Amino acid sequence: MQIACPTCDKRLQIADEKLPTDRKVRITCPACQENFTYNPDGTALLSVVPRTETPPQPESAPSEPTTNQPTADPVETPPAKSAALPVPTLNLDVLEAGPPPRVLVCVDDAAQRRDYDEILATLGFSTVHIMEEQVQAMTYLTQVAYDVVILDAKFDGSxxxxxxxxxxxxxxxxxxxxxxxxxxxxxxxxxxDAIGAYSQGVNLFFSYTDGREALRTLEHGMADHKRLYRIYWDVCQELGKE
Structure with missing residues (x-):
């Protein structure tokens, strides 16, 4: 998809699958460095970082000068804050976030992060992104195609x-x-719990007590997942939908 920067009119080529379909996303133009919002329905490109300016004061009718009257300094009214929630910034550098296969890791424990970073590399992952907070994780998740996501249910206070x-x-x-x-x-x-995992829309639940052994289970689960969809992808390819 081509998106035109509303400031400098530069055409940005962004793959459709990189753009979320259910929320606005903030884009930084690499040419003019201005930020603007892409509306997923494609109807508008609106500036989301307006320049802070003092609101124009209404002109008052001239009045007769008076004497012995105190004068007050004009009071500037600060611009109103937007009540809208911030949207993740679409960093074009993030889109080229390493070769596949990619894995996103969202855990708080530093020791677990080191274990995942070490072991996932031995499982053949070319890119391992380890997140530190929810907003960062959601920004990457909506912009980068991952093969595996490992998430601590209590990540970042959730x-x-x-x-x-x-x-x-x-x-x-x-x-x-x-x-x-x-x-x-x-x-x-x-x-x-396969039923519980299905109800939550995930592939696997594992326990905090499993430690490094969980990665062995994860490896088997990923292999089963690939086998499950292999025929599906083959049929899609034959039908020209792949």
């Missing part, structure tokens, strides 16, 4: 019932979601 990153996963288009294997680390009662 819970399994109220997890913004997990909600973001559920909004990914199904064509892309079928190519993604999502594993969630949760309390032990959820461990390897």
């Amino acid at each position: 819970t399994l019932e109220a997890n913004p990153v997990l909600a973001c996963v559920s909004e990914i288009p199904m064509e892309q979601r079928r190519r993604m294997y999502v594993a969630v680390c949760a309390d032990e009662k959820y461990t390897y």
Whole structure:
């Protein structure tokens, strides 16, 4: 898709699958460095970072000069703050975020991060993105095509019932979601609960107590996932839909 910068009219070529279909996204033009918002319905490109200016004061009718009257300094009214939630900035550099296969890791524990970074590389992943906060994770998740997502249910203060990153996963288009294997680390009662995983829209639940052994289970789960969809992708390719 080509998107024109409303400031300098530069044409930006962005793949359709990189743009979210259910929310606005902020784009930084690489030519003029101005920010603007892309509306997913394609009807408007609106500036989202207006320049701060003092609102024009209405002109008053001239009056007769008076004497012995106190004068007051004019008071500038600050611009009203927008009540809208901020949208993730679409950084064009992020779109070229390493070769596939890619994995997104959202965990808080530093030791677990090191384990994932080390072991995932041995499993053949070319790119491992380790996130530090929810907004960063959602920004990457909506802009980069991942093969695997590993998410701690308690990542960045969230819970399994109220997890913004997990909600973001559920909004990914199904064509892309079928190519993604999502594993969630949760309390032990959820461990390897296939029905529970299905109800949450993920592929695997594993426990905090599994440690490094969970990655062995993850490896088997990814292999099963590929086998499950192999025939589906072959048929799509034969029908010209791949």
